[in-house]
Amino acid sequence: MNSTDVPRLSVRSPGDLIAAVPYLLGFHPADSVVVVAMQGKRVTFAARSDLPDLREPVDSARRMAEPARPVDEPARHLAAVVARQVADRATVLGYGPAARVTPAVDAVRVALADAGIPVLDALRVTDGRYWSYLCDEPECCPPEGTPYDTGSSELTAAAVFAGQVALPDRATLVAQVAPVDGAERAALRRATERAGQRFADLLDSADVLGGRTVRTAGRAAIRVALRRHRKGERLDDDEVAWLSVLLTDLTVRDHAWERTDGRDADIALWTDVLRRAEPEFSAAPGSLLAFAAWRAGHGSLAAVALERVLGRHPDYSLALLLDDLLRRGVPPSHLDGWPAVRLPGVVRRRGRRRRDAH
Known part of the structure; x- marks a missing residue:
């Protein structure tokens, strides 16, 4: 999992949020579940985790009703991280095929609810379209998904103007x-x-x-x-x-x-x-x-x-x-104020010379 403070970005639609995510993370996510925390309409935090590698699909309704499973551990961890931030709501986005995204998104929704964080929306994103797990109105959330174009988003332009970078994928970042x-x-x-x-x-x-x-x-x-x-x-x-x-x-x-x-x-x-x-x-x-x-x-x-x-x-x-x-x-x-401030439990060494074994 990774997380980061983010610049001041305002989102007004799911398309805006999808356009923002690569700039919040620094790369375009794939096979991921992302939680974007917000205070009002302002994004305050983003965190990502790999999708769990499930051996078999899990029915969504049954998944929401059952006790926590081992696969829920990453979801609980994401929720705990978000709960430490300045946020009053969150949106969950899953990137990948429905069979893997749905149980992961459901698990994160449950974990966020347990942490007292309302979920504004939950989306699956793939192949230039998104689907909402919380909306079943065909007028705004058609069953074939809603197309989006991040290239035409004002938020994308604002992020680029602010110097934010979105690499093609995480492998590019590793390189x-x-x-x-x-x-x-x-x-x-x-x-x-x-x-x-x-x-x-x-x-x-x-x-x-x-x-x-x-x-x-x-x-x-x-x-x-x-x-x-x-x-x-x-x-x-x-x-x-x-x-x-x-x-x-x-x-x-x-x-x-x-x-x-x-x-x-x-x-x-x-x-x-x-x-x-x-x-x-x-x-x-x-x-x-x-x-x-x-x-x-x-x-x-x-x-x-x-x-x-x-x-x-x-x-x-x-x-x-x-x-x-x-x-x-x-x-x-x-x-803020580093190095005058100190990390809890950290003692900076002075005086006697020590060489690290690593």
Whole structure:
């Protein structure tokens, strides 16, 4: 599941809402159930989950009357996330074939009702048409579905004007954080070997009590990286390798964390470092990218970055913390004023040098 704060968007029809969803998520959903939370007519939050892979269709009427099943767990989770938001109603949208969408949408409707959130509408969307589960009037909800055209929607134009991006699908988003390969990967591997030797030499000369040499080198590398990316420049292979190795020291990583927010340059920097770092050094830049993306309201980008990190480093604490924030639907506004504010339960390390095992 992924979620995100959203820009101020007003919807006046199901077609408007369908047009808005790809910009709320950052990509066009498929085989998904999406909950769009609203306060009045303003969208305040959107969350998405994959459709459950059901082995057999479930009759809708029976499904609404039966006790919760294991397939309802994602629905309850979505409802719990939405319940934490500023919202007084929600619309549920299912993308895909009726046999899979209907039970998922029904489950989410039940879970939202149990959470005290009225469901304004429930839609199935596929092949340029939508069907409402709550309307059976043929004048407004014909049995063959209602066609829609997102390209002609004023909301689509407004989202594009506001700089919102809707990628073709989630796979395209995943590709944005995929590691580079080929000759570029080979060059970065050699650069990382040089950086590893440089780091070992640094440890030999470091102040054993305070690790000042490592912290000083880390702060210098972070300062250069942030300055370069805020000027629209890019680090070379040796700089990326050196930064990724230095970030294994948690005091260096936390120094970078404190200086990372939701700026476009921060997202660009950590995306670049994540893609180019050797996999064993991907945990810190991937987590920093997830944090920057979350702070900017790009919950889907944060989610795919964390998937990459946790797939390789399942115990990396910062990634687990951020993954928990996303799964609980904590809004980025929770950290307005960063880094002066602190995440609950998080102690920033200072003084003694520590190197992360991941």
